[in-house]
Amino acid sequence: MQYLDFRSDTVTLPTDNMRKAMYGAVVGDDVYGDDPTVKLLEEKSAAILGKEAALFVPSGTFGNQLAVLTHTKRGDEVILGDACHIVMHEVGAAALISGVQLRQVPTINGLMNARDIERMIRTKDIHYPDTGLICIENAHSNGTVIKLSDMKTVYEIAKHHHIPVHLDGARIFNASCALGVDAAQIAAYSDSVMFCLSKGLCAPIGSMLVGDAAFIERARKNRKLLGGGMRQAGVIAAAGIVALDEMVSRLSDDHELAKMMAEALSGIEGIIVMEDRTHINMVFCKIKLKGSEEAFVEALLSEGIKINGSEDGEFRFVTNYWTNRSAVEKLITVIRNIMEA
Ligand SMILES: Cc1ncc(COP(=O)(O)O)c(C=O)c1O
Known part of the structure; x- marks a missing residue:
């Protein structure tokens, strides 16, 4: 059965052009610096984000953790939002790998209050750890996009205190699309950025x-330490180049479909859509089910639709390259039928 998959944009399959590029990729041993395709992807990535250098890493989690390890020393404190990916979904890796303490700022819709950040920056005191890093997430995995002015405020506070800023920009191109600015304008308010090729961009x-x-030179050595030095990685970097060349400009289609889905779902009785958080390709909603959640997920699956169970009481439906308008319409029809049954 061909499933319609709304679980995430991580489920995207590579496009035909990616498969062709992977097949024909010129490769070498990247640990020796011999892979021209990886080098091209790194140069392209740095140029697009307006930074000096870039490093290809296996995953978003790897990139975030590598950034934390490279920016900090053991015992440092990292200031970040309480609902961010590094806190919620990276298996507590920052404590294990970098030996840092995560100081969580309470957030509303993913946004950290600048005054809270300032208050949490440590002063010199024999009892205190050093504040080694501030992390921001944009777009946030709760579906929201942080405005440039809010990023600027955080960056200026950080610079005033000589603290580096890392941006978890797993979906930076979704954020740039939603804000109508270049990704480099977002990246300008950070010292390092991690972004993913393997989500909405389909690599x-x-x-x-x-x-x-x-920073990237130090990160390259730390990547080796973590076992992330990849050899003929040009085979996968080739798909990443296609992702940057061909898949960024179409993200607006995913956003449009998500808005259409949000509107249609909010018209169904028993469903409350978090419309103030529908900034990118994600729709979050609370669904008052008559039966069990398992039965709901199962009923959708039997119609060829994959969704995740709820998290913190909310379901999340994600649009991507492989979920077109008719797929979204089918999702809405099936959910409406279940709710009205
Ligand atoms: C905001 C954010 N950061 C980081 C990651 C981690 O990426 P990966 O799944 O490639 O480790 C994700 C994954 O969904 C994410 O949503």
Whole structure:
């Protein structure tokens, strides 16, 4: 059965052009610096984000954790939002790998209050850890996009205190599309950025860590330490190049479909859509089910539709390259039928 998959944009399959590029990729041993395709992807990524250098890494989690490890020393404190990916969905890796403490700022819709951040920055005191890093997430995995002015405020506070800023930009191109600005304008308010090739951009594997040349040189050594030095990685980098060349400009289609889905779902009795959080390709909603959640997920599956169970009481439906308008219409019809049954 051919499923319609709304679980995430991570489920996207590579496009035909990606498969062709992977087949024909010129490769070499990237740990020796011999892979021209990886080098091209790194140069392209750095140029697009307006930074000096970039590094190809296996995943978004790897890129975030590599950034934390490279920016900090053991015992440092990292300030970040309480609902961000690094806190919620990275298996507690920052404590294990970098030996840092995560100081969580309470957030509303993913947004950290600048005054809270300022208050949490440590002063010199024999009892205190050093504040080693501030992390921001944009677009946030709760579906929201942070405005440039809010990013600027955080960056200025960080710079005033000589603290680096890392941006989890797994979906930076969704954020740039939603804000109508270049990704480089968002990246300008950070010292390092991780972004994913393997989500809405459809590449099968890989993320990029970008920053200044000295930071990326240190990150390259730390990537080796973590076992992330990949050999003929040009085979997968080739798909990443297609992702950047061909898939960024179409993200607006995913956003449009998500808005259409949000509107249609909010018209169904028993469904409350978080419309103030429908900024990108994600729709979050609370669904008052008559039966069990398992039965709901199962009923959709029997109609050829994959969704995840709820998290914190909310379901999430994600649009992507492979979920076109008719797929979204089918999702809405099936949900409406279940709710009206
Ligand atoms: C905001 C954010 N950061 C980081 C990641 C981690 O990416 P990966 O799944 O490639 O490790 C994700 C994954 O969904 C994400 O949504």
